[in-house]
Amino acid sequence: MGNPDESDDRASRLGRIQTIVHEDFERIQSTADPYVVLNLAPxxxxxxxxxxYERYERFYRAENFQRLGDMxxxxxxxxxxxxxxxxxVEIQSRQQPALQQNQKAASPSRAEVPGVEPDAAAMGDIYFRDGLTYLRLGDFNAANDVLTRAVTYxxxxxxxxxxxxxTRFKLDPTSREMVDETSRLLTQAMSMEPDNPEVFVICARFAINTQNHAMSRRAIDRLEALKxxxxxxERLRRRARH
Incomplete structure (x- = not known):
């Protein structure tokens, strides 16, 4: 039998978290001022x-909330x-444009691709990471929404x-048109990042699911060469053989 004091502590902690989240959510919904969003003086x-930002980011990491079981x-x-x-991103671009070359707060460091503004790249990365979280949660509609925004940025x-x-394929896996479009986009993705093993993992999974043997061989061979x-x-190899 559980300790009632521990249950009371958990309920109290959850109540405090809910209060903080609801207050922050109301604040960000009520303003377009970036300083107000961060609860800072202008x-x-x-x-x-x-x-x-770092304090909020640590608190609002998805894994902190997944454990609570409250979608x-x-x-x-x-x-x-x-x-x-x-x-x-907005405050950085206002205050010190030179800092856009060193996006530390809003996105992890990575090589920028010419033609993409640093602010847009930072926002794209934020939406991308949230898309991955929704995929882990199995919410493909929400993942589709934020990943679409990520690609736009x-x-x-x-x-x-x-x-x-x-993600779009998972939403409509029986559509021949969707299968063809997914194949086209994944082929494009492979050409865009030919050295990213995670791209080839996704391509292999899709190709195996749709019995596209040529694509699965290409993706698995490239994944093996890269990593x-x-x-x-090994799991992809086994699935491809069956």
Whole structure:
């Protein structure tokens, strides 16, 4: 039998989390001012902006909310995370345009592709990561929405396009037109990021599911060449043989 004090503590903690989330959610819904979104005074310096973003980002990570088992709370947490990401990008572009070359707060470091503005790349990455979270939750409609936005912000990344294409396929896997379109988009994604093993994992999964033997061989061979110790490689090989 569980300890009633522990149950009371969990219920109290959940209540506090719900209160914080609802207050933050109401605030981001009521304003377009990036400083208000971050609950900062207007004109706060960039170090304070980054510090506040990092604090919010740690709290609003999806895994913190998945454990609570409250889908509505998880969705609101993801909405808040995107809003604070947009706020940081906007403040950085206002205060110090030179900082756009060093996007530390709103996105992980990666090589920028020429032709994509740094602010757009940062927002694309935020939506992409939220799309991956929705995929882990099995919510393909929500994943489709945020991944579509990610591609709109940053059309240069094959991994985003691959995840979007596969998500749309999962929403309508029996449509011949969807299968053909997914095949086309995944082929495009492979050409966009020929050295990204995760692109080829997605392509192999799709090709195996649709019995596209030529694509599955190409994807698995490329994955093996890129990362022979990839944890999914052996399973993909086995599935392709059956």
């Amino acid at each position: 004109g706060s310096d960039i170090d304070e902006v980054r510090s506040r 509505d709370l998880t969705r609101k947490a993801l909405d808040i995370r995107r809003a604070i990401g947009r706020a940081v 940053d059309p240069s990344r094959g991994i985003i396009l691959a995840n979007l294409a596969y 022979p110790d990839h944890p999914r490689l």
